[in-house]
Amino acid sequence: MSGQSTLSPALQAAQELLYKKRAEARAERIRRGLPVDLHLQQSAVSTEPSAAEADLTAVYEQLPEHLGWGSAAATKAMRQALARRSGGAAEERGRRGEEGKRRGERMVVTSREGEAAAENRSASVSLNDATVKVYPALAIGMLKQEYAPQARVYYLLRHLDHVGQGWLAVDDIREQLTAQASLLRIANRKTSPTNAWRSLRGILNDGEGVFWERDDYGRLWLYGAAKIAVTLACGRLTGYPVHVPVKQFLGGIKRVRAHLYATFHTGREKDPTKHGPAHRPISQATLRELTGVPEATQRRYNKVAKVRRYKHYATGRKFDPEQHKEALYERWGNAFKFTDYKGKQGAVGASYLAHRLPNSYTTKTLQASKGRQEKINKHIDLVTNVGEEAAQAREQLALSHKLSAGQEMSKTSTMTKQSTDEGHPAATGSKPEASHDQNPAYSLQLTAYSSQSVCAPSSLTQPTRGNGAGVDRLFYHDGKQARRAHQR
């Protein structure tokens, strides 16, 4: 874990420049009559707005709703502040009495006595539905580098920073995450607030420079996804972000880890048919490679995060002893004879060549829109790949993608040309098609997918009994049809 380190001369120079620019910006805001140092205005603030503020509010209120201020975050913050200033604030005043006097005073949840309870009450209404956007690549990076406690705090702070201003007062954080009555308390109920704060201090210290940084005014500035991704060296953000319920960050650390892990499954890929979740098989060994989570732990996490597993089988041509031998030794090590007792595939009792594929996984957690993901990736590219060499590497990468796409087409059309140890497609960048069990293309592609050793060639598995008895989904493939089958 990284702690405080001495600053390099370059960084010091950059910081000085930053302070200078902040001072200039502050002077400019004062000149234009805009509010400054909102965070420092904790004490009593005049109930009535100043003349300049009133004029400004009037101007804002006349602006159409769709107008922004050149920044999504700024727009959001301004709109919310305006809402508080006008109707929202008036209602709040009526409802909370004394509380109303502090309108516009602070954008974050405050730590004052009574106020925290009020905030918690309002939070209790929304906590069940509240979610935070989590990028799976980041979540896995955090898991790999053992930053789960920091990740928990980071996402809870992201939730607390509903205004999107990017910072929170450390006192407020302490109150929200350690107070006995706080809904966002992350320690055991039995733990004394002192110990909880001791623990939180350690977490904040260990996350310094990775997830956040503190300033001299008792504020914690949260880093953005791009910066964290660069620090964790988790590469570009792939897949879809995930809406993780805030309450999942409030249990034990195991629960937090489990849900960070589960984002990998949730964000993997959308089903192009839009009829359901994608079911791309992926073996536990590959999951271990990609996420760093050992198989046994994957299963534990699956239980905790309620990740649903689906077993998969792929069938080939009609069973023939010679072809079976060939399949066993040359193509699928785990080929077996599948007897279609129900006649779902054709004639009742007909036998086919089949083999087991790795599980696929889904969760009930929803995918989020990609939103700023591309911009974040551009930032990551800028920081991690700079110069001509990187540009050349990108060109080569694009070229290899084109080539592999061409090869992919030929593979899917010929079905299991080869059994290889080339590595997992997800790891190598060639993506097998997402699937749906009513999609005829699925089994065809699934078979090609397996031939690329997602599931290492292996095993004799009988889906009608034993391992296959509890099968969730069974895919047939005869080159033309794919459909769900039922157990005998």
Next chain:
DNA sequence: CAATCTCCGTCCTAGAGGAT
């Protein structure tokens, strides 16, 4: 700082059915 608790990695077994 020591006692206690929690979490996790490793190892082992089981299950499927055909081949050896």
Next chain:
DNA sequence: ATCCTCTAGGACGGAGATTG
């Protein structure tokens, strides 16, 4: 009887977190 492969689940011990 053993092996093949993949997954599931239990037992165990060590490491790290938590607690007073």
